[in-house]
Amino acid sequence: MDWLERERQQVWHPYAPMVDPPPVYPVREAHGVRLTLEDGRELIDGMASWWCAIHGYNHPRLNEAVTGQLGRMAHVMFGGLTHRPAADLADRLVELTPEPLDKVFFCDSGSVSVEVALKMAVQYWQARGHTKRHRILTVRNGYHGDTAGAMSVCDPVNGMHHLFSAVLPERLFAPAPDCPTDDDFNDSCIQGVRDQLAAYAGEVAAVIIEPLVQGAGGMRFHCPRYLQRLRQLCDEHGVLLIFDEIATGFGRTGHLFACQGAGVTPDILCLGKALTGGYMTLAATLTTREVSDTLSSGDPGAFMHGPTFMANPLACAVANASIDELINSPWQANIARIENGLRRGLAPARELSNVTDVRCFGAIGVIEMTEAAAMHWMQPALVRRGVWVRPFGRLVYVMPPFVMTDGDLASLTSAMVETVAEAAA
Numbered sequence: 565m566d567w568l569e570r571e572r573q574q575v576w577h578p579y580a581p582m583v584d585p586p587p588v589y590p591v592r593e594a595h596g597v598r599l600t601l602e603d604g605r606e607l608i609d610g611m612a613s614w615w616c617a618i619h620g621y622n623h624p625r626l627n628e629a630v631t632g633q634l635g636r637m638a639h640v641m642f643g644g645l646t647h648r649p650a651a652d653l654a655d656r657l658v659e660l661t662p663e664p665l666d667k668v669f670f671c672d673s674g675s676v677s678v679e680v681a682l683k684m685a686v687q688y689w690q691a692r693g694h695t696k697r698h699r700i701l702t703v704r705n706g707y708h709g710d711t712a713g714a715m716s717v718c719d720p721v722n723g724m725h726h727l728f729s730a731v732l733p734e735r736l737f738a739p740a741p742d743c744p745t746d747d748d749f750n751d752s753c754i755q756g757v758r759d760q761l762a763a764y765a766g767e768v769a770a771v772i773i774e775p776l777v778q779g780a781g782g783m784r785f786h787c788p789r790y791l792q793r794l795r796q797l798c799d800e801h802g803v804l805l806i807f808d809e810i811a812t813g814f815g816r817t818g819h820l821f822a823c824q825g826a827g828v829t830p831d832i833l834c835l836g837k838a839l840t841g842g843y844m845t846l847a848a849t850l851t852t853r854e855v856s857d858t859l860s861s862g863d864p865g866a867f868m869h870g871p872t873f874m875a876n877p878l879a880c881a882v883a884n885a886s887i888d889e890l891i892n893s894p895w896q897a898n899i900a901r902i903e904n905g906l907r908r909g910l911a912p913a914r915e916l917s918n919v920t921d922v923r924c925f926g927a928i929g930v931i932e933m934t935e936a937a938a939m940h941w942m943q944p945a946l947v948r949r950g951v952w953v954r955p956f957g958r959l960v961y962v963m964p965p966f967v968m969t970d971g972d973l974a975s976l977t978s979a980m981v982e983t984v985a986e987a988a989a
């Protein structure tokens with residue numbers, strides 16, 4: 565394939581070198597939960613294209629939403645103009661998320677929605693005249709995106725801060741939550757956050773955290789009680805609480821939003837990834853009237869952000885269709901079914917000498933190994949077994965589309981277990 569060799573010379577891939585890059589697999593098309601490679605091989609997709617494609621690929625209703633909107637307009641600027649797809653999407657998001665989150669800022673990717681959330685927090689405190697409140701506190705093992713502001717609140721070690729320390733804003737870090745269930749929680753689990761809030765009283769603008777599941781920073785789960793206590797601490801110190809639900813939003817944890825599962829409402833909420841069912845890039849930052857009114861009353865009387873492709877109509881139209889598809893499906897039963905399938909299918913990995921932990925939560929299944937995956941053979945080994953699973957670090961994990969059948973789930977999990985077993989041998 566001529567174009568593939570050219571591509572190899574010219575195109576960067578994520579977190580990859582440009583000299584002697586690792587091989588990439590050309591995808592010709594994708595339907596349901598299967599990717600079809602150029603050579604005709606079909607792979608069961610365990611990644612949902614980085615958590616996004618919750619309804620699978622080439623979905624007739626989502627396709628129709630895009631083509632229908634395409635016939636009207638693909639895009640218009642959002643400064644001074646608006647359109648029905650954006651209005652309808654904002655309405656749905658306000659309706660589905662907890663009160664009082666009722667103001668919506670659309671932007672183009674998850675990282676940008678985190679930038680927006682951090683800027684909102686800073687402008688909020690400026691408007692209130694607390695100019696010293698500009699620090700951001702977070703926990704270790706987080707992942708919030710790759711742009712500079714978002715990267716600054718990622719885990720300082722696996723977020724590669726040492727490479728960019730000269731240009732990254734300095735943030736406050738507390739230890740990662742280490743309380744998978746409510747029974748594991750006691751107040752010492754959150755002591756680090758308490759200490760930082762006390763040490764920097766009057767200087768912290770906001771705390772940012774991924775609720776219930778820390779995704780790309782290690783696929784770690786924590787309990788509702790941790791978040792309830794975090795909310796209390798933020799209230800005691802008058803600090804804004806930002807939930808990054810870019811990975812957890814839209815059903816992934818078995819709750820429509822993890823904040824609902826935790827019974828905690830943040831002041832600012834970031835959504836992305838599955839928002840458009842994996843069709844195009846779109847994100848949203850929601851906040852309360854209190855934050856938006858206060859911010860708007862300060863200098864310069866507006867929130868200072870405005871991406872070129874803000875509220876892209878095609879993306880909003882497909883997001884509306886994706887949300888309808890989710891809400892009108894038996895999504896809770898479906899995710900419970902997938903969780904069971906993952907638990908059953910991944911359990912045999914516990915017996916392997918190179919596995920330290922197997923954990924599942926909602927439609928998320930994780931095998932944690934003792935050593936980092938040797939990608940040069942592990943990736944081809946997974947593909948040979950007919951599945952698309954992309955390990956990172958010591959983790960071999962999946963977040964399948966919600967429409968995956970039990971049969972495909974069984975094939976997916978046994979391919980994972982067999983491949984990890986091969987690594988132990």
Ligand SMILES: *Cc1c(COP(=O)(O)O)cnc(C)c1O
Pocket residue numbers: 673674675676678707708709710774779780808809810811812836837
């Ligand atoms: C993926 C992700 C982001 C970044 O989103 P992009 O669309 O890749 O910029 C931020 N936060 C979390 C929790 C994510 O999973």
